[in-house]
Amino acid sequence: MEGMTYLAVAYLGMLVAIALWTWTVVQRSRRLDQRLHALEGVAGVDDQPRKSDDEAEHKA
Amino acid sequence: MAKPLLTLKDVHVRRGMSVVLDGCSVSVDSGQTVVLTGANGAGKSTLLEAAVGLLPLEQGRVHHDATVIIDADGRRRTSPLTVGTVLQKNGMLGSEVVIEHLQCAMSMSGSTVNAEPFLEAFNLAHRANDMVAHLSQGQARKVAVLAGLLPAFASATPALVLLDEPDAGLDGASVDVLCGWLDQLRGHGHAILIATHDQRLVDRATHTVDVAEGTTAPAHSPSETTLSDLQRQPTKPTRRAAWGVKMHLRTMMWLNTNGMAGLLSLGVLLAMGSFMDGLDEMQQLGFVLAPTMAMGLCGEPLVSALREERAAAWWRAVSGGEPHAGWLPFALGLVMTLMSATALQGVPSMQTLIVGSALCGVVWHGVGWMQRSTQRLARPQAVFVGLLTPVLILPYSLLLSVLS
């Protein structure tokens, strides 16, 4: 049983770690969305993501 | 007929996220002085650095004489010409002696001339044997300018001289002297490319190039002057390894990093008392070589030293590569292994000494290569190159396994 406890603790620890990692990524995404909306609001830029961003950056 | 010594064809260069040169084509012929004009940020320095092969090209190629020295596919060749370069930074270490630096720059042309009259003209003769670190900013700039011009004066064949704002920090009289030298070099058939805002230097131009517009215009023809008789002494180009060893020995930079790492590792092992008796042969060898390995893992201290005043970039421009410690790590590895083996085990075998020497040399230069791989970055010191060094631990354990 000792071995199974060891395993359960290891599993739980790893699950918590990837949950935290995922949570930080999702939070980063939300924050970026908010900052972008705020900036676009100030600049009066269209809210839709532009498909031509790549080309525009490339030519910049 | 004058032949082009420098040709940039359809050169595109990106810096950061912006395209700085967008299809730039410039040619500088033998006997021409081309001045790059344009506002700050127009790309003058970028063009100059691209012309000496310091920047990777997105498109296009750069020729020195008929040889392509760099192209967009990443092919590089050493310039067949003598190249004198003055970058925006001075390109020299504070530990270099003025006359040594000038001799070293001139040696790249295969001959030297007496630098004393040039130092006198710049009011630097009394400083010839001083270290660069002891000079004022203006004096150091004068030495950097001389290091850009003297290779052309020493060269018997047409040379390429590239000067990035050579007037920065120079007093009025020195700029006049510089103008005279530029006329002499042009009269002797050398090709000169200058980025500057100083009107006196612009007046020396046979052609001007507006970098932002990409247009070339002929300027008036400055008066011809001939090069005064110079006694050229043939010499061998300074080898990067020889220069690197000299700087290591002068500054003792190896002791501060590599040497201390090795000595501290040995000290820690000695503090553990006599523990070697109970170990097998592989483990004993592992402990004996550990201080030597630690010394190598610190890498090449010259890499960070050469970031001072962009000295590494100057070396790449004039010689196609960077100085390194050469044979020194092998010698230090031998000494450290001797010390470590004697302290931990007794008299070492010749095989152990040779392995220690090779181990330190290979690891030192290997880590040095890793350190140099970050040289293009805006903040190379912010990158953790140490994270890559464990790649050397596996070969180390395999080496121990094979040897024992």
Place this chain on the structure above:
Amino acid sequence: MKWGEMLLLLGFTGIGSTLLLALLWAPSVSLDAFESPAAQRIFYWHVPAAWAAFIAFGALFIGSAGWLFRRSEWAWRLHVAGSEAGLATGLMTVWSGCVWGAAEWGTPWDWTDVRLNTFGLLTLLAVYVVLGRNSQPDGVESRDTFAAFGLYGFVLVPVTYIATRIWTIRHPGPVVATGDEGSINGDMGLVLLLGAISFTVFIIGHMLTSMRLTALEQRLSNLQGQHDGGI
């Protein structure tokens, strides 16, 4: 909810289920074959995580090559996503390996095991690329440098693969795709398959989210640049 986030949720649920099944349902291995049969169950995490890591490092390689040779913005985003996912899955694999090794071998790390060490190096390379990139302003210089390391890192993948087969000292050989019959029990294989699918979905979700994040960061940076310039 975005596509990437949906896959993340799905993958995470799958991973949770895999671990639950591994703990409560998967058959136990023979006591003779392993020192610590209970800890052996860690391979339901370890093997799928290694599989996901190879997907991530594959993405890092494709992204790095795409940036270096095609100058593709999309490829750069893939490089960023691949390195971050490679770092996370690499750490998961190495960490779970250490936990297993501590129970099975009595030591969490063995410097003489080639596969273990090359995988550790691959993970360290991902740490180097992620931390290094975050320390630099975005630009062609930093992209070229780290993309070159991304390519270099991929050389370690076949080395690791070959090491798995020919240079095993302590590390157990591969348990799937060996061509041997009955290399693993059917129920064990089922749980392992569920784990592999879940990790694949999870890591693809992460990479999609990461690529979207990089695109958003570039858009934000462009907008800020325009705003600084006084649009």
